[in-house]
Amino acid sequence: MRINDTFRELEPAKRLTILNAAMDEFAQHGYEKASTNAIVREAGISKGLLFYYFHSKEELYHDLLAHAYDTLKDSLMLAFDSADGDFIARLRRAAERKLRTYIEHPHIVRFLGAVFLERNSGHLPPAMLENLNNTYTTFRAQLYANIDTSLFRDDVPPEHCIQLIRWCMEGYEKEMEAMMSRHGMPQEPGAYTPLFEAYYGYLDSLKQVFYRK
Amino acid sequence: MRINDTFRELEPAKRLTILNAAMDEFAQHGYEKASTNAIVREAGISKGLLFYYFHSKEELYHDLLAHAYDTLKDSLMLAFDSADGDFIARLRRAAERKLRTYIEHPHIVRFLGAVFLERNSGHLPPAMLENLNNTYTTFRAQLYANIDTSLFRDDVPPEHCIQLIRWCMEGYEKEMEAMMSRHGMPQEPGAYTPLFEAYYGYLDSLKQVFYRK
Amino acid sequence: MRINDTFRELEPAKRLTILNAAMDEFAQHGYEKASTNAIVREAGISKGLLFYYFHSKEELYHDLLAHAYDTLKDSLMLAFDSADGDFIARLRRAAERKLRTYIEHPHIVRFLGAVFLERNSGHLPPAMLENLNNTYTTFRAQLYANIDTSLFRDDVPPEHCIQLIRWCMEGYEKEMEAMMSRHGMPQEPGAYTPLFEAYYGYLDSLKQVFYRK
């Protein structure tokens, strides 16, 4: 069991209040600038209690990361469960799942993004950093395993096709994340439709140029 | 003369030691978390001297930005001097110059990147923020102006071509930056040859798939 | 409630230790030169705690002033409650009350004196400054209102009588304050008797020379 036992026994609502308050603070200000005062204020608990559950700011950070992993484990496992050879189709499903995860667990996704951004600042224990990198690498590997390269046009090296397509997808994702962090995330599901349509448009174009006729 | 006179008269080696120490600290931790203690420790000067040169942390930050501009001015001016309609050729020149700038002034480039990331945190005076945004906008505009879309294949919207190509370029650049920050930057110029060759290979593929025959 | 709640809940002894340490420091050195280090050293608390109670040096100063007002409010209210036309009798009662206040609250009186001296240095919020000036003006006005000038001898302008008598009273008060700050204040009440007797002697002489027979 990763997180402090007494903390895990808490009624889930309060537990989540604390976790989300902490994740938001870390996501917004980064590890160093994050204020434990702000966390307890937002979570509605006392300073002492926070340090009773998590013995230090650093441990809190680590426990949040563990919590994030635990929560997303299932979602992530499904991410590539039915990977088929069509690379672009696979990317399409991956992006959809990614977006869905963001909608379901916005605190966690934002926190993970912030953790990932400052993963080399020295606040993660080597094991966790390695784990983080491994997870990232594994997902990467899964994403690029067993691609049916026979779908690609033959006048361009298939590795180039894969790389270029991947960069396009990542570029699109980053753009969307940037947009969302600027305007906040739409609350009603319908608002996401045009985003997906634009996305599908790009996928079509990618197919057009990278796949053989 | 932007930076404190007495500071500018310093022997260049020491001046650069201080500037680089400060830029590294700001680049690594951001404005708020950057520690003047860490800077003076790294630069090997006393606390008082730093504030004798730069009267405040904020002024130091601004002077560093001015220094970055002054140093890169010439490089940047040349960046798009002979832009032609061939979008991919244009990107090629831009990336080459960008890489060269990074190789010549790594501290400055990293510092500028960090400044740009937190440009809306309120630590830049309005004039500087506007200048930064203008520079960025201008470069962006220049990069995407007067593109000869007749070179693109006609079964895909030209906006899609432009976007997708851009994402590919940015993806490649980020990958190279990441690699450099992981392994350190090669010191001997010859080490960059394979990087450029890989790069040119990607450009060829991009031409192959996005340009008409 | 003016002063920080958690501070007000303190056991009175400790609260007074802190307040007096702070008031002494401000009274001795003025606002700017007063050292919070000296205050915490004198009060026997940590630096952090002082700023936990009072969020800044300035707020501490303001809270001390509020504390001084609160404490002296009752004493001050009574100061001129039964003013009659006999100017010297009025001064007598005022000085008695003033001395009694000084004996009971020496730290506060000295602090207030110092605050008043540097009231235009910009460390008081406008409201407090105005309040201070108003209080002073009101007391002044009350002290010199409705004086029965028919009691004065008629060969000297009554304004002269008032001014000269006032200067005598102030001179005497200052002398006593100086003496007390030199020798410390007597602890046993009986020690004040000779002071009052000397004082009454002067009042008799003033009556003799300024009042008509």
Place this chain on the structure above:
Amino acid sequence: MRINDTFRELEPAKRLTILNAAMDEFAQHGYEKASTNAIVREAGISKGLLFYYFHSKEELYHDLLAHAYDTLKDSLMLAFDSADGDFIARLRRAAERKLRTYIEHPHIVRFLGAVFLERNSGHLPPAMLENLNNTYTTFRAQLYANIDTSLFRDDVPPEHCIQLIRWCMEGYEKEMEAMMSRHGMPQEPGAYTPLFEAYYGYLDSLKQVFYRK
């Protein structure tokens, strides 16, 4: 010779510039808050030179005091050279001389006033403090020596007459000083006439009430 020899050899104009700049700074801000930076800026000399002449802020303070004594010695000696028994006449001459000194040496008088005010703050060496107190005591003593008490009315103790008159004089002086520090000192000599007339008016009243007919 009290003040640093090399400093005394300076051309008088520059010497005075430095002395006055320093005295003004101390008079305005007190010992602690006085800034050596402000002094050298005002005096137009370098930081190093100030500490070449005066080895420390404290020694500067002491040397300024010595300079003040030296300069005022002659004026002060004359203050009571022809003291006669008429106490009020004597006070009249003393006040006139005091005002004249203020007009002739405003920097010095203001500096001495400030020194006297904070003479117990611990910045004066014991010898100087004692000297200061002695001087003050001596002047006091001279002022109250050989008073012809037969001039006073006989229904009031002569000590009372002396004290009360003294307080009146001091009250008037303080009032004038306060007024001058508020409005600045008039530059043209004629402006002082009304002040003296008011003063003489008060002296007349004092004679009226304290002297026998």
Place this chain on the structure above:
DNA sequence: TATGAATGAGGGTTCATTCAT
């Protein structure tokens, strides 16, 4: 003589962390 760059202790303030209750 004269300079001003360089120092480091001390200024007010914040904040993660501890501990008596």
Place this chain on the structure above:
DNA sequence: GATGAATGAACCCTCATTCAT
């Protein structure tokens, strides 16, 4: 379990003082 008062190191910054030139 739960609190928040209490701590002290570190924050940015100032300033009297020194010293190589």
